[in-house]
Amino acid sequence: MKYFELTQEEEQILKDFEDDKFESHPKISSAKNAYREYARETLNKAKNINIRLSEKDLYKLKSKAVSLGIPYQTLVTSILHKAASEENCR
Numbered sequence: 001m002k003y004f005e006l007t008q009e010e011e012q013i014l015k016d017f018e019d020d021k022f023e024s025h026p027k028i029s030s031a032k033n034a035y036r037e038y039a040r041e042t043l044n045k046a047k048n049i050n051i052r053l054s055e056k057d058l059y060k061l062k063s064k065a066v067s068l069g070i071p072y073q074t075l076v077t078s079i080l081h082k083a084a085s086e087e088n089c090r
Contacts, residue, residue, distance in 0.1 A: 006014065016022065025031075053061075058072075065072035 065075040
C-alpha cells in the first residue's frame with residue numbers, strides 16, 4: 001500500500017536498493033562512531049532546572065548531603081538521575 005507517489009528518481013533508488021545495488025562506503029563505520037559520539041555528548045549536557053520544594057524538604061536534603069559529604073545539588077541530581085533511569089520511568 002502506497003501512502004504517497006514516488007518520483008521516477010525515487011522509484012529507481014528504491015528499486016536499486018531492493019536489488020542490493022548499493023555498497024557500503026569504506027569509512028561508514030568511523031562516520032557512524034563520530035555521529036554516535038556527537039549524540040552522546042549532546043544528550044549528556046547538563047541543563048539547569050527550577051523546582052519548588054518545601055523548606056522542610058530542602059532542609060532534609062541539605063542535611064542528608066552534609067552527612068554524605070557532598071553538595072546538596074549533587075545529591076538532588078543523583079536522586080533525579082536514579083529516578084529517570086528506572087525501567088518503569090521509560
